[in-house]
Amino acid sequence: MPFYADSEFAPDISIGYLIRRAHQLGGVAMEPVFAAEGLTGIQWSALVSIFFGRGVTAADLARDLGHDKGAMTRLVDTLEERGWITRQRTPEDRRCVKLALTGEGEAVALRCKRHVVACWNTWLADWSEAEVQMMISLLQKLRGTLAVAAGAPCA
Incomplete structure (x- = not known):
């Protein structure tokens, strides 16, 4: 669906x-x-x-x-x-x-x-480790989906 x-x-x-x-x-x-x-x-x-x-x-x-x-x-x-x-x-x-x-x-x-890492750690300070890991995992999954779909027409 x-x-x-x-x-x-x-x-x-x-x-x-x-x-x-x-x-x-x-x-x-x-x-x-x-x-x-x-x-x-x-x-x-x-x-x-x-x-x-x-x-x-x-x-x-x-x-x-x-x-x-x-x-x-x-x-x-x-x-x-x-x-x-x-x-x-x-x-x-x-x-x-x-x-x-x-x-x-x-x-x-x-x-x-080092500065980029510090910035991201500051921005994610109120996120749990599980939330950060989930976001990374979902973005990696999306990247994979889009890599496969590249060049293929949408519906």
């Missing part, structure tokens, strides 16, 4: 709207953390994606962060200019360029990560 009905659908119960709005509010609240390190939220996201091995190439980063490849190339250019990442062509395929954090890039990512 479907959960949503046209007559009752509104932003305050829309999963998409609520996730987007929470992401926006969190981003605004964390801007000072990133600004103190001289970077933007998307630049930090790229550094962290590389750090965790999710963004080994600019194309990987674009997919992981939901950015177009052209914008990601410009972002990678900026990170390289700042000395936070390096690009290296692979010996097997010279067309493939691998990204890696420099020591300074890793240091910036880790400093920001």
Whole structure:
């Protein structure tokens, strides 16, 4: 049985709207953390994606962060200019360029990560551990559902 009905659908119960709005509010609240390190939220996201091995190439980063490849190339250019990442062509395929954090890039990512963790711990202070675990589990389940559904038409 479907959960949503046209007559009752509104932003305050829309999963998409609520996730987007929470992401926006969190981003605004964390801007000072990133600004103190001289970077933007998307630049930090790229550094962290590389750090965790999710963004080994600019194309990987674009997919992981939901950015177009052209914008990601410009972002990678900026990170390289700042000395936070390096690009290296692979010996097997010279067309493939691998990204890696420099020591300074890793240091910036880790400093920001500590602040991000502190922010989330503050925001979730009145949540029980079970509530946080449930939220994470449900979001992971939703991510999986949407990954399977990507490209498939809705009803």
